[in-house]
Amino acid sequence: MLDIKQFNPGIKTVISIASIIFASILAFYLLVIYWPQSSPYESVEINIPKGVTLSEISNILKEEKILSNKRTFTMAVKSMGHEKNIPAGRYILHNAQYNKEIINQLVYGIPSLKKITVLEGWTVNDIANELYKTLKINKNNFLKLCHDIRMVQLFNLQGNSFEGYLFPDTYTFAEGVDSKLVITRMVNEFNNNFSTSMKYQAQELGMSILEIITLASIIEGEAIYDSERSIISAVYHNRLKKGMRLQADPTIQYIIDDGPRRLLNKDLKIESSYNTYLNSGLPPGPINNPGKESIIAALYPSENEYLYFVARGDGYHTFTDNEKDHNKAKRKFQEVRRKVKQNKKKIIFEGK
Template sequence: MLQIKEFNPGLKTVGSIAGIVIASILAFYLLVIYWPQSNPYERVEINIPKGVTLSEIGDILKEKSIISNKRTFTMAVKSLGHEKNIPAGTYVLHNALNNNAIINQLVHGAPSLKKITVLEGWTIDNIANQLEAILKINKKKFLILCRDKRMVRLFNLQGNSFEGYLFPDTYTFAEGIDPYLVLTRMVNEFNNNVSKSMEVQAQDLGMSMLEVITLASIIEGEAIYDSERSIISSVYHNRLKKGMKLQADPTIQYIIDDGPRRLLNDDLKIKSNYNTYLYPGLPPGPINNPGKKSIIAALYPSVNEYLYFVARGDGYHTFSKNEKEHIKAKKKFQEVRRRVQRQKNKIEPEGK
């Protein structure tokens, strides 16, 4: 009977085969990881939107010519276990010539930061416009967040929105950052600039911090020069004490749709709680986000008997103690305005 010998490779043979298999796998792994891409740039900026998939990231890189082989890129990301580790943001890649260099800079590199400056007197709408333009933050979502009363209470703030509490300053954020983080940073900056002594002073004035910030926002809307802030503040404090309507133009600018512009008589009749020509006392909340100087002015008004003020035409104001003086100052300003208009009319035909 024919004898069939069992195939019995030695340990040496098995080890050799295993070694070849392992070496092949390792070689393939390294080949994929270090696969050269066609990135022609020494430096290139790329934006990874929030919520995109790995495949979509590959498409973005390929569209920017950073990679030529999307398949090896996605394989390399998965092999390194970074499929879910590429955060959204704007990145600057330097000499990213292969998969490993690209992936390392996306996963471990910090997103590039962009500066945004919030000016004194900006409203939440102004801020939302700036955030959308520079950081690509959805304006509508940011405004919904700013007007969320539950969120306002969560931050232990008074009022119905974050108007007044987004502190003017220059900030740095990553593009596409969560708007909640932007809001938190600006409110924290507000809290850092409002000291305990300010809160005590507000209590001494018989005012809540919401009322102080509301008044500060009106001062911010009126004052151009710092030297006048405390004087403007005193006018409003004096009027409040006498029960007079504030008749503050910035509150009207806040409620018209096409401001800022020259106000009309009809504007002063708009039915709104913010209309200080119709309703006595402070409006229900701030009309912008005031800077620290206006907040201090609201807390520490000058001591005087002024009840009125009107623009002079040069950025400063004329302050009056009674209506007779005020009417005289208004007529003087109207003369200045007419003179400027006449000069403008003379120049325009010459320029045509």
């Protein structure tokens, strides 16, 4: 009778086989993740779009000549467990000669950031255009979010849109960043700059934060020099107290389709809740995103009795407290405008 023990390979044999299998797997793993690629660059910038598959990422890297072997790259990504961990964004890869280096830089690297400067007085439309130009963010999606009342309410803001609350500053974002993140950053910056003391001052004036930002946006549209902001603010505060219409030109620029340009009499008759020539009080919301200086001016107007102001032609304004002197200042400005127009014609004529 045969002894079954003679067919038992023994523990040592099993361990030996297991070790060989483990070593083979380990060798294969190391071979794949350290497989050399033929990238000719010391550094190269690439863009990984949203929603792409691992296969599509491999194709992008192949087209950019970063990969010579797509198959080993795909296997390496899967072996390292990063098949779904490569985020969208624009990246700069440095010395990407092996699969592991490429994968780690894509998974753990910081996306290449770009600067965007939002200027004082820009509207949400202006910001949308700049975001598309610099970061390739979809304009329509951004504007849709800017006018999403439910999202505005999530930030505990007053009003029906984010107009006025996207604080002017220089920001850094990755290309293709989510519009919600952009809005969040800019609103957070607004909240950081609108201090508790400012909120108390608004209450002292009997105005809501929305009304302060709305007035600040009008001041932003009128003033070129900081030294005049508080004076312009006082004019509007004085008119509001007297129940006079603000008759603010920037509110008309906001509602015309082809602005900014010289306003015509017919523009002042446009039916709109933002038309401060037809309607009393402040418009229903901000007409742009004002800077901090204009917000401070809206909160702290200078003390004066001015009710009118008109441009002088040099960026500054003439302020008056009665209509007679105001009309005189207007005639003086019109004369300046005529002289400028004549000089332009003269230059054109002499140039010919």
